[in-house]
Amino acid sequence: MSEAAQERLQTLLARMPYAAFLGLRADLAGEEMTMVLPYRPHLIGNPLLPAIHGGVLGALLEITALAQLSFGHGFERQPRPIDVAIDYLRSGRPVDTFARARVKRLGRRIANVQAEAWQETPSRPIASLHGHFHVAQRARGQGGR
Amino acid sequence: MSDPTPQTVDTATQLVKWSPQAKATLKIPYRSDLIGDPDTGVISGGVVTTLLDHTCGHAVAMAMTQAGPLATLDLRIDYMRAAKPGLDVTAHAHCYKLTHSIAFVRATAYDQDIGDPVATAQAAFMLTAAGPEPDHLDDA
Numbered sequence: 417m418s419e420a421a422q423e424r425l426q427t428l429l430a431r432m433p434y435a436a437f438l439g440l441r442a443d444l445a446g447e448e449m450t451m452v453l454p455y456r457p458h459l460i461g462n463p464l465l466p467a468i469h470g471g472v473l474g475a476l477l478e479i480t481a482l483a484q485l486s487f488g489h490g491f492e493r494q495p496r497p498i499d500v501a502i503d504y505l506r507s508g509r510p511v512d513t514f515a516r517a518r519v520k521r522l523g524r525r526i527a528n529v530q531a532e533a534w535q536e537t538p539s540r541p542i543a544s545l546h547g548h549f550h551v552a553q554r555a556r557g558q559g560g561r
Numbered sequence: 562m563s564d565p566t567p568q569t570v571d572t573a574t575q576l577v578k579w580s581p582q583a584k585a586t587l588k589i590p591y592r593s594d595l596i597g598d599p600d601t602g603v604i605s606g607g608v609v610t611t612l613l614d615h616t617c618g619h620a621v622a623m624a625m626t627q628a629g630p631l632a633t634l635d636l637r638i639d640y641m642r643a644a645k646p647g648l649d650v651t652a653h654a655h656c657y658k659l660t661h662s663i664a665f666v667r668a669t670a671y672d673q674d675i676g677d678p679v680a681t682a683q684a685a686f687m688l689t690a691a692g693p694e695p696d697h698l699d700d701a
Contacts, residue, residue, distance in 0.1 A: 431599045458571040460567040469566065469611060493600060494600070498639070
């Protein structure tokens with residue numbers, strides 16, 4: 417993993433106020449990025465269960481997809497979501513949540529990304545996302561990957 | 562659903578209007594710590610996601626004859642354009658079909674004019690009147 421990619425990743429999160437609001441951080445292990453959403457009481461959407469707000473899980477998956485795009489590739493500006501579809505598979509318990517994303521296809525303008533969130537183990541996902549993002553590729557010769 | 566939840570308190574989500582016709586309107590005031598792209602000052606797509614999900618849930622609650630817990634099954638969002646920096650984001654949702662166990666909802670998010678939406682959403686919720694369904698919550 418290049419230091420440039422790691423730096424892009426930290427910069428992306430540091431410059432995104434909403435990521436700080438959620439308390440997100442990114443862990444890198446080689447090529448693999450895992451987004452961590454540490455549990456905090458303000459993330460609860462259903463106090464009776466209690467369960468993490470579905471919108472927060474959607475936001476976690478969306479930011480994970482964005483971060484995976486940005487850290488693997490240098491873009492002129494932050495990719496923008498075009499559409500996302502989120503499936504809720506299990507309720508989010510009041511514990512830390514993790515997420516990873518895969519870029520299924522990166523075109524010149526559109527990226528197709530999938531992401532999954534889990535708590536105990538990746539084999540038991542609590543939510544998944546499939547989305548398209550608008551990307552602005554760097555002009556040739558300007559670097560990038 | 563009408564009670565404030567920790568997440569909606571923290572995003573300062575406000576109920577604008579709801580009606581017995583299975584409709585609800587909620588608003589998140591613009592705030593700098595909700596920004597997603599500092600270059601533009603545009604509110605994070607994730608905030609819009611949370612607002613749409615929550616407004617859809619409110620619309621379902623309005624449609625139900627008896628209050629009960631809900632679980633989002635899926636949420637699909639189209640982002641039409643970026644929300645204008647400095648403006649509050651409002652969402653309007655309509656639960657257009659309620660079956661014994663499932664609610665179907667459409668919602669629109671906008672900043673000034675509902676005819677010029679920021680995003681639209683389609684969602685399905687599971688009604689868990691007899692308490693959360695073990696399957697969906699914990700199949701351990």
